[in-house]
Amino acid sequence: MAEDSESGAAPVPPAAAGKTPSVSSLVEVTLESKVAYDGVFIQVVRDRVRCADDHVAVREYIRHPGAVLIVAMPDDQTVLLERQYRYALRRSFVEMPAGKLEPGEDPLACAQRELLEETGYTAARWDRLGAFHNAIGYSDEQIAVYLARDLRFVGASSTEPGEVLQVFTAPWRELLQWTTSGVVTDVKTIVGAHWLERFFARGAAPSAGADARAGPSQGLPGGSAS
């Protein structure tokens, strides 16, 4: 695909329609880097950078190990959900099972571990639905999304002290409605439900979504998926 280059936020010339512009003029160069805050869970990096317009700016962001989201289906109509209190917002949220990568952990292994720890289920069938970045302005977090099927309940879950959650199930089509009606506002769960719908739509009409990725081995052209 041919690409047009623009600098600054110029008006949109007709030639740029449908094309993503080139990126060479956007790169920011690190001049100085340090860990400005090293907390219990959060590490903040504060760098000085030279921007594409030669302006020298400060860039601050959270260093995050990455995370996984599990769309877990006990049967082909139903998804496993959790309600968990999220202190930053002082209220509970309806979410899909999810968790952070341990150092060096493979995302699929993380998804299998988190599903078992949080819900007590294992799954015999895993598909990778994709990956996304949830806060590109101030975090390097990437969330990989897996579909887990052929579930088996193998015993009590093993959450950590302070990690209290309520597991329940819902029809996935109802969840999909919750993501547009405001019942579910957690973005990873919104995307999980949306990608599940696409996954099923593709199965019903394969030619309609040939570009969408599925399967654990497929890469992520636009992302730095691990």
Add this chain to the structure above:
Amino acid sequence: MAEDSESGAAPVPPAAAGKTPSVSSLVEVTLESKVAYDGVFIQVVRDRVRCADDHVAVREYIRHPGAVLIVAMPDDQTVLLERQYRYALRRSFVEMPAGKLEPGEDPLACAQRELLEETGYTAARWDRLGAFHNAIGYSDEQIAVYLARDLRFVGASSTEPGEVLQVFTAPWRELLQWTTSGVVTDVKTIVGAHWLERFFARGAAPSAGADARAGPSQGLPGGSAS
């Protein structure tokens, strides 16, 4: 809707299917609160809390003013997009116009300001598509999503020094494919494209999506939408 209560991550009893459990047993109580890091852009709050299981834990999170995303359509087939370098991930991203709320700023006013600053466009017609939380584990950020139509280019944009971005357009159906093929991994843009599709689907078949919200005056049942 009747709700069942569970404590811990118990197996899913049939009675819980399709119901969201009650929340009283999940609440975390603040014991101590402080700003642990006050940076240039990022403020980290570090609190000690008593969890629902009586465990005393540390909770750290980013205090964020909130943000807006603008799905801006120069015509009914096309969306305005930007390519911007995101230092946290050391690469550029395809995104919809977006920005942070100024202190006390109304989200719609913020959306109108950001659209003009970043792209040079005003819009005569605004609809609120919803709002979501993008990092409930470590940020109180909420992103409100607006659809902007009847656009008019009124002059050069006015981004700040260091804010370099390339504006371009794409057919919204192509954008939708990009959000599942990995070309677009920015979550706010994924959700914006998805909610735009729902908005249009509802217009074509109003009965199918009566629960989905639209219009600037409608509230957000599950969120703390401002």
